[in-house]
Amino acid sequence: MATLKGIPVSAGISIGRAFFLNRSGAGPLPRQTLPEALVGPELARLDRAFEQFGLEIEQARERIPAELREHALILDSHMMILKDPKLSGVAKRYVQSLGINAEWALDKAVADLEKAFEALDDPYFRDRIQDVRTVAGRVQARLAGQTAETRAIESRVVLMAHDVSPADTASLQTDKIMALVTVQGGKTSHTGILARTLGIPAVVGVTQLEREVRDGDLVVVDGLRGVVVLSPSEDELARLSDLKYQFEAYQAGIMRGCHLPGETIDGYRLKVKANIEMLDEVPTVVTNGGEGIGLYRTEYSYMNRAKLPTEDELYQEYLDLATIMSPRRVTLRTLDAGADKFVSTLGALDERNPALGLRAIRLCMHHPDIFKTQLRAILRASVAGNISVMFPMISGLREIRQAKAMLAEARAELRQEGQRFDTELPVGIMMELPSAVMIAEVLAREVDFFSIGTNDLIQYSLGIDRTNRYVSHMYQPLHPAVVRSIKHVVDAAHQAGIEVSLCGEMASDPFCVPILMGMQIDCISLTPQAIPGIKRIIRQATMDDCKILLKLVLESPSVTRTNALVQETIFRQFPDELMFYSSLLDREETPTH
Amino acid sequence: MQAPTTGVDDILAANDGYRLRVRVLNEQGLHARPAARLSQEAQKFGCSIHLRHDGEAVDAKSILDILTMAAGHGSELELHADGPDALEALRHLRALFHNRFR
Structure with a gap:
């Protein structure tokens, strides 16, 4: 049994099988220097990846269900980040001036922004670097040739993801999700809003998630303490079921009373x-x-x-x-x-x-x-x-x-x-x-x-x-x-x-x-x-x-x-x-x- | 009865365009959504638009600039616009600030 720590953003306890929506991309980021002749095509490739994600955001906005409208608004900020020259322009400049590949250049542009956000005192604003990472992560996925398609979910699962972007929420089968766990995200991230809207527990910022959990693993998501319990022992399972029961009884009880x-x-x-x-x-x-x-x-x-x-x-x-x-x-x-x-x-x-x-x-x-x-x-x-x-x-x-x-x-x-x-x-x-x-x-x-x-x-x-x-x-x-x-x-x-x-x-x-x-x-x-x-x-x-x-x-x-x-x-x-x-x-x- | 004269919310002509002091009314400050709205709307104008907060000036058309300015609830900002449609831009943005970017 192991326990992964994260940040609790939606209360409740769920016990179920893990299902990965997406992972942070296969393997380490490719880093190459380019011969001068390839710099032009590399810039075009980067532009295309940005454009592709822009189109996906547009499409997601049209498909988003009414009860998740809050996320349509977050899509706007992702769109603006995508179009912001402080991200795309800087990445392109790195390709041009350093002659490096698009993935590496984008990573450097994000690192620059990380420094700017880390310097902020206010945790809410500091947390917004998560939005930048989400956007950049999606562009990286396009660069790696992945598309936005998500796998169909068969039965109720604990949804795990590197991050759940608002663009994903349009295609999520929300009735099949009993809890949300992500690698990315902070206290104010939209995963919390989504989970609270759906009334399911959520834990974000679980950095070890992708290394420790495989599809189909039995996990317990404790949105009260902010932990994910992996392969729980019989005793632990009994204790957590008990807590789950107590919490649900408390919730039902206060509403009844x-x-x-x-x-x-x-x-x-x-x-x-x-x-x-x-x-x-x-x-x-x-x-x-x-x-x-x-x-x-x-x-x-x-x-x-x-x-x-x-x-x-x-x-x-x-x-x-x-x-x-x-x-x-x-x-x-x-x-x-x-x-x-x-x-x-x-x-x-x-x-x-x-x-x-x-x-x-x-x-x-x-x-x-x-x-x-x-x-x-x-x-x-x-x-x-x-x-x-x-x-x-x-x-x-x-x-x-x-x-x-x-x-x-x-x-x-x-x-x-x-x-x-x-x-x-x-x-x-x-x-x-x-x-x-x-x-x-x-x-x-x-x-x-x-x-x-x-x-x-x-x-x-x-x-x-x-x-x-x-x-x-x-x-x-x-x-x-x-x-x-x-x-x-x-x-x-x-x-x-x-x-x-x-x-x-x-x-x-x-x-x-x-x-x-x-x-x-x-x-x-x-x-x-x-x-x-x-x-x-x-x-x-x-x-x-x-x-x-x-x-x-x-x-x-x-x-x-x-x-x-x-x-x-x-x-x-x-x-x-x-x-x-x-x-x-x-x-x-x-x-x- | 007339409101007392102001300093905030009046658009003033400067030798390099127009200036306007505004206050952030949104409870959480210029957070993700207002920042998105602000940059989106600012981009509709041809003039340059800058925001000044605690002495530091940033581009009002860049959401990342706005977010890293970390302007909290109640903070006072100066907008500066320069270009043919500067006055119109400031009028438009003033209404956005007033309506809390809703």
Whole structure:
């Protein structure tokens, strides 16, 4: 028995026979120097290989099935790389100036690019050298006289390949594949996207694959740990089958249980809602057991277009959303543009410090016409009866009163026009600025509910831009200042008898949710994909444990101590949950722990 | 009400063509797909188009140049176009940046 290590990019475990889609080409790369007379023909041969692969990409794009459309987009980047003179032009120059064969020249051109990509700090961009290698690999195959044809697959197999290019996906018999394993590829490679779309495990970057595995070998692909087990022993096979069963049971279990209420063993009830920005996401919310929309980001309609949306367009969008979700409640957040999100027609402002500039409610008050249009649309849609509205980035009393005055103006206009609306429309605010937190008792008297936006609250409390790689490690959701701020807001809301919800990423973090529960928060709102897993954690918790954990966290003087404490506790209380939960999350947005 | 005057998003005439400062709105920065779109669209124009990021200028018609520039979310770039259709090119590319290359 041997184990090959790789990078897990799609969760799950499959046991089956290996089937090679392609190998990295037979034998080592030919390296020759050419007599001058052959340089011209060699250049033509290289051109032809590039052209051939270009044609194959075109054809693949036409044949690609609808559910794999994502790959059609990746084909575009492969096409652009193929046409880029930084690859083909440089390779041709090597043929010309050094008098070497096309294969060698192309290899050198790739090596040049490897140096440029290796120097990049950002792993995503560094990983894009994989796309260059894929393209160059295919051109090498054409040079070697191979064609793009793939062998027909007879029965269900574990598909192995040097790499799976988007051009291949068009001809893949996806129903016959139970797992994917490739030599090439990194965390963000499209093999992962493909496998997750198909719902099968995948491991990439298995460098030893072609040397160690033959067609027909029995293998186990463990997409949880990122390993491929070769000729497993009886014991190992039994253990992995067990794990496979556990994982599938976990997956089925969270999906089965996701429609049950978010309630602890000892009867504490926590509403679990979804954060979304588009109507398309509603089906996922419903299948995953979302009990409403805790945050509907309304920016999308403003950013994707040449003109501002009209009142009627917005009205229709909000009404559709409310109708589909009915009777579940839908909370619309008014336009939260500025900083890193811009309204197309307004463009980006020249601000030295956009995060502290004209954004969210401030931008809306600066453009009362835009704000009023949105408020009128929200009010009109509120006839559905299940809409709430909230204002982002409130720093103090004056802003709430201004926003509410604007809402009252919109109401008066609509009344005059004879339009109907929900006269009891609940009005809330986002609690995401330290100033608002400090005066939470005062603000609670002004509104019907609070929603704590932890992403911004953490950024503004700690003074950390988490997209800034020099300081992002200091972005700490469990910093004592953050935990105390949240506790303060929850207590202030409850004293005033209003509901308090939390809609930042902390709501989908299994390390944070039990602490929030200890505070007796009323509702959390999170990305729809994470709802089943989080609900299961809630349903296995007890309020007593959550309160004990919260007490320890509040007593902890430092974030280091808190993190250690929380991890130890959560791993002890929910071992299975954690092992599987994190592997189901999208790899690009793994939690900060 | 008028938006405050800008510095980003205005096309400025320079003695060697036109310049435009833009911000990368895509969450993952100028990654594979936006980079493909950008180079594809830039190639439709006859003028030369360069991108400057952190002082380094690259060819906007080359996807590999764009990728190795590694422009992350929120980074500010300067586009410089020179040639008969330079103004039109910058207007076109500005819309692409705004719409996050969708």
